[in-house]
Each structure stands twice: as structure tokens, then as C-alpha cells.
Amino acid sequence: MRPSIINEVDVTFWIINGISILLLLLITAAMLYFVFKYSKKRNPVPENIEGNTTIEVIWTIVPIIIVLYMFYISWAGFVNMRDVPKDAMVVKVTGQMWKWTFEYDNQKKSDTLNLPHNKNVKFEITSQDVLHSFYLPQFRVKEDAVPGAQNYFWIRTAELGTFYATCAEYCGLNHSFMYAPINVIPEDQYEIWKNIMPADTTKQDSAMVTPVTTSDTAGVKTDSLNSGAKKDSVTKETPASDIKQTDTLKK
Amino acid sequence: MANGTIAVPKKAAEPDFYHVRTKHTGIWSWLLTTDHKRIGLMYLSAMTFFFLAAMTLGVLMRLEMLTPGETIMTAQTYNSFFTLHGVIMIFLFIIPGIGAVFGNFILPIQLGAKDVQFPKLNLMSWYLYMIGGILALFSLFIGTGIADTGWTFYAPYSIRTTTNVSISVFAAFILGFSSILTGLNFLTTIHRLRCPGMTWFRMPLFVWAIYATAWIQVLATPIIGITLLLVILERAFGIGVFDPTLGGDPLLYQHLFWIYSHPAVYIMILPAMGVVSEIIPTFAKKPIFGYVPIAISSLAIALVGYLVWGHHMFSSGISDTSRVIFSLLTFIVALPSGIKVFNWVATLYKGSIEVTAPMLYTLLFIFIFSIGGLTGLTLGALNTDLHLTDTYYVVAHFHYVMFGGMGLIFFASIHYWFPKFYGKMYNEKVAKIAAYWIAIGFNTLYFPMFIMGYLGMPRRYYDYLPEYQIWHVISTVGSWILVSGILIMVFNLVKGIRSGKPTTANPWGGTTLEWTVPSPPPLENFDVIPTVTTGPYDHTKLHQQLRKEYKDQQKTEEGKN
Incomplete structure (x- = not known):
């Protein structure tokens, strides 16, 4: 019995959007926290940070893995979608x-x-x-x-x-x-x-x-x-x- | 708060570019000007008009969607409205938007130049823009009515419909030239007119973004030009390029259209991303986090953006192999945008943040644009796209990315550079109220569309099944909130132009070169071309000063105790 296309689309949709919602919450929470914690009033003297290579590498590699995983699950569903059963x-x-x-x-x-x-x-x-x-x-x-x-x-x-x-x-x-x-x-x-x-x-x-x-x-x-x-x-x-x-x- | 690292000789009481004597006077001092600042402002006026016109069409469309069946207009009118709404918004507002207005006004000053490389060509681009815009509107009043094809002009429908497709298409063709010439002008300006010391990696990130955009404009726009010409020829003479009954191929049209129009999505969003990279360091009072990754990611987006057009065609019958490749590349192109967002948020870390109106718009942008970007993933995914494509999910997605992205940042840009443009200030409080109002209206308007799309509501539907009505009602109410927010914003800005309080050269404490010249700037911006010795977001002098002030303050407090 072949997996259900309906089910696969829905599951892929919610896995991708589940991860996305998590990412959105992380980004928004970090943003709001920084805006609050490092407001002009609470932090009058800013620090001179120009970047950090380790962090840049991490937030390049981790998203690569995440999107490749997303691609993989959607591709698996797609293969099933395009492969018409012989008895159809x-x-x-x-x-x-x-x-x-x-x-x-x-x-x-x-x-x-x-x-x-x-x-x-x-x-x-x-x-x-x-x-x-x-x-x-x-x-x-x-x-x-x-x-x-x-x-x-x-x-x-x-x-x-x-x-x-x-x-x-x-x-x-x-x-x-x-x-x-x-x-x-x-x-x-x-x-x-x-x-x-x-x-x-x-x-x-x-x-x-x-x-x-x-x-x-x-x-x-x-x-x-x-x-x-x-x-x-x-x-x-x-x-x-x-x-x-x-x-x-x-x- | 002048930046000590940049040498700016100042002469007293030089007239600003509004008041300086030029060859022409009155209206001609505008219509025949070659001053990049005046041309930028002329784009701004025209664009405000076109934006409000297309916004009105959008509001009317939402009103029509309030109930199933006919509410206020016929199906034919509705179809023409969404076409015109799309054509005006895309070709007259979103594509030229930030580049033509803020690129023209600000970019030469940020480079330490007196004008763009080809000032006359710049004026000609504005005229082409106006001719294109007027032609698009003109089709309203003549012959068989406005095109009813959607802004994508898909063949063979666009070949067969009796409406004024040729005029709309020709308008887009002319607008394409305006875009190419503007891009060419900016490219040459960035290559040739950087002031001494302004190395590539000392350019402001807005310049980097415009640079990446300009390459797309120059290289991709000719493709849409020839494609649109072929549509006109096919309509006039039946040459049979796209119409299968004449031996043509409708998919060829889609390929050609998206080979331009997908990179064009980045023409729309890259300049906005550049502005964000300007605004955040200014109001966090520290350098941007990861200057080089942000600059490189602009180029990466421009480059990979060329290779993903096929994801607009997953359901069109292109081969499975090409679908897989396009999907993979689409997931890859999501990365540089993500990296930018991470860097922007990281810039806030340990800053000293002041949430002014432009900063508020920018923070709202990060939230809304992230939703837009992340919902794009299910559209780039192979199996979910076949359910979601051509539904309201797509409509919601691109409004989150385009309006939430380019639109909100266009608003942020106006508020950010307003003091530089006019030498005056708007009412900060009202500007912030408008921003919140816009954000609430925006999400009420567009979020229900994600739900409708997932439930299977196709786009470009005049009528719909009753089960969707609740979402349409919420969405329509959202459009009223959004529009009232925009109107508050516009009135506040107009009031600021008329009677705002005078401001200084650098009211925000910005570190890029435009903040070293008076507000508004004199005719040729600089008396003496400046020399740059540091990166664009160098706040070290300010930090020293703030540290000293902080210590003094602590000492006086200790003394009191």
C-alpha cells in the first residue's frame, strides 16, 4: 500500500511550518529581548562588536542542514506523487x-x-x-x-x-x-x-x-x-x- | 554629532538645493533638472500617486470579496482591477521604489559624489518612468478596457483576450528601459565616483545592495523587454511564439517571464535589505554585525536568484528533474536572506537602542518579512507547492515579502531620510501610532489568506464558496485598518514637509556620509570631496564620548552621595 499523498502533503506542510514557527519565535524573542535589555535608557554605552566568524559559520551551516532536511522530505513526497501506480x-x-x-x-x-x-x-x-x-x-x-x-x-x-x-x-x-x-x-x-x-x-x-x-x-x-x-x-x-x-x- | 574620522570642510550659509539659483525657474527647475536629489523627489511624488491609486484598487477588491457573488463590481471589472493593481504596484512602485527614490537622493552622497555618473540619463529614466506609468493608466480610458490577464500576462490568454493587453505590456516594456538605465547609472556611479578612501568594503551596505540590484536590472530586464515585445507581435500579427494553435509554446512564455521576474523579486527586496542595514546600526549606536557576510549575501542573492525561476512553474508541466533542481536551489537561496536577518538581530545585541519611527518600522519589518520568507519554504518544497501554488497562500506569501518587506522599508526609509530630504521633522508620536496601526492592519489583512490558501481557496477568484467568507470578512476589515494607518502616516509626513520643526544635519547620529552634509544638502552636496578613513558604521568616537559622559555622570552621583 502506497503512502497517502494527502497525508504526506499535510505532514510535510506542518513539519516545515513547525520548524519555521520555531525560528520565527526565536528571532522575534531575541529581537524584543535585545530592544528591551539594551535600550538607550538601560544601556547608555554600547559595545563595539563588529562580528563573529564562529557565529556566522554556525548560523550558515545549521540553516543549510535544516533546509536540506526540508528539501528531502518534500522530495520524498514528490517522488510518490509522480510515480503513478501501475494499476491506476x-x-x-x-x-x-x-x-x-x-x-x-x-x-x-x-x-x-x-x-x-x-x-x-x-x-x-x-x-x-x-x-x-x-x-x-x-x-x-x-x-x-x-x-x-x-x-x-x-x-x-x-x-x-x-x-x-x-x-x-x-x-x-x-x-x-x-x-x-x-x-x-x-x-x-x-x-x-x-x-x-x-x-x-x-x-x-x-x-x-x-x-x-x-x-x-x-x-x-x-x-x-x-x-x-x-x-x-x-x-x-x-x-x-x-x-x-x-x-x-x-x- | 559630526563624525571626527571624516574630514568635512564647511562653509557657512550655502543655499540648499531647493533654493539655489539654477538655469531654470519654477516648474522647469524640476522638469529640466539633472540634480539627483530633485530627480529622487520627483520619483517620490509620482510614486506616492501611483501607490495610492493601486492601494485604492486593492481596497475596492477587498470590498468586493466581503461577500460571495457580486458585492460592488462585476467579474470583468474585478479581473481588470487585480491586473492593474498588480501592474502598478509591481512595475511602478515595488521594482523602482527604493532604488529610484532613495538610491537617487542618498547613494551619490553616501559615496561622497556630487551627482550620479550620468545626470542627463538619470532625468531621461524619470521621463521613461512617467511615460510608462501614464500609458498603464491610460489603458483605463480607451478602447476595450484595462487588461484582464493578471500582472503576469500569461499566454495564450494574454494573446487572445480582447482587452488592452498591448498597451499595458508596452507600458511595462518602457518601464523596463527606465529600470535598465537607472541600474546602469548606479553601477557606473558606484564604480567611478567613490570618494578617496572609499574602498569596496568601506561602502555603506545600502550601496552594496543597490550595486547587486543594479546588476540584476541591467542583465535581466532585457529578457522581459523582448518577451513583452513578442506578446505584442503575437497579438498583432499572430507570429506563433507562445500560442500552441499557431505552433507556439505557452511554457516558453512562462520561462522567459520568470527568468526576469524572479530576479526582479530581488530587485524589489535587495534595496530594502540595504536600508535595514543602514537604519539598525544608526539606532543601535554600533557597527553592523557581520558587514562582510551581509555585503556578500547581497551578491549571493543576486547570483543564485537567477537560477530559481522554475519554482513559479512547478505545476506547469516542466519535467520532474527540473522541478527537483529548482526546488533545491530555491532552498539554497533562502539562506543568504536568513543570514541577513540573523545579522540584523545580532547587531541589536549590546547596543544602545533608540526605537524611533524608522527603527520601529524596521523592527516590524523583521517580524513580518520573516513570516513572508519562512512561508516561502512550503512553496519551494516540491509536494506542498502543488497544493498551495496559485492559492491565497501565495497571495499572502508575496504580500508579506513584498509589502511587508519592500513596502514597510519604503515607509521606514521616508522616515529615516525625511530630515535629510526636507530639513524638517515629522511628528514622531503620530508616526509611531501609524506604524503600529499599519502592522495590525497588515496582519489582519494578509494572515487570513494563509489559512484560506491552505484550505484550498484559489487566487484571482471573483467569487468563492461560502465556507471561506469568515476569512474574507476578517481580511477586508484588515484592509480598512491598514489603509487608515497609511493615511495617518501620509498626512503626518505631508504636515512635516509643510510645517515640521527644522532639524540639524545629523539628527539621528548616523555615521554615513549623507549625515555630514547639511539638511537639505546644497546643490552639489560637498564643497570639497570628502576623504574616508574608516568603515561606514564607525561609532568609536561616539562610544568614547558616551563612556566619558557615563563616567562623569557616575562621578557626580558619587559626589552627591
């Missing part, structure tokens, strides 16, 4: 102004991303027009959608529930409305959905869609860097309703 299913993602289209291995297309539970999924990402960035905040990963090129990343759908994808690279007027729901559903239901869905459920007139208002994205579950909340919602929502949701997009 592939979903082709195409960005355009201003929506996402998902193409499955049976060539069927949808603008909702339905994924089987407990699977490794590789996204092959490209764009039809300008730059976009395929961003899954709850999975802690993004990669740009570049016209004429293909980028990739992979995730593991470890938890059932509804998530969302959005665009993180500025792409014009409705950049902030490029949400796409992601439903992670049990594998058997996913197979049914994949087989019964029509060949293309995406809206054809997508190039100039009217902006999706925020209330329309309310169906997208969003408060969910909290994984506890995710599980709760899964037990309540039947995945079948998600399937219906996609069916309504039928022509």
Missing part, C-alpha cells in the same frame, strides 16, 4: 473556458467526475484553449492544463463522498466558476453508472456558459479538509442520488 485507471481531463470535461476509458464523456472507491486514478490533463489548472483541494494536488501538452497526477480515492475540482490558473471571466463535482462511489455502482451513461453528458454550448452562481455549487461538498465531516456525509448521501444527478444532464 486513467481519466482524461480537458479544461476549456469555463468547464471541465472528463473522458473515461470507454470513451464516454461527462462533466461530473464519478470515481470508484479505493482505486488509484491517474488524470491526464490538457486544455482546449488557454491555461487552466486542474486543482483538487481535498486531495492536495494540482497540475496545469496546458493546450497542446499533457500533464498528469494521480490520487487514491480512499474515502467515499463528494468532493470538487476547480481551476487554479487564471483563465478569464468565469475563472472562479469552474467547479466540477467529484463523486467517489462504491465500485459496483461506478461500473453500472459507467455502462449506462450516455456517450456524452456534457453541455455542448459550453464555451460561453453563464456563470455558475455560488448557490449552484452548493451541491459540491466543500468544507472538507475535515475528513471526519466527509465520512458523515457519505453515510447519509446515497451514491445513487449522485448518479441521478448526472442523469439530469442527459440531453
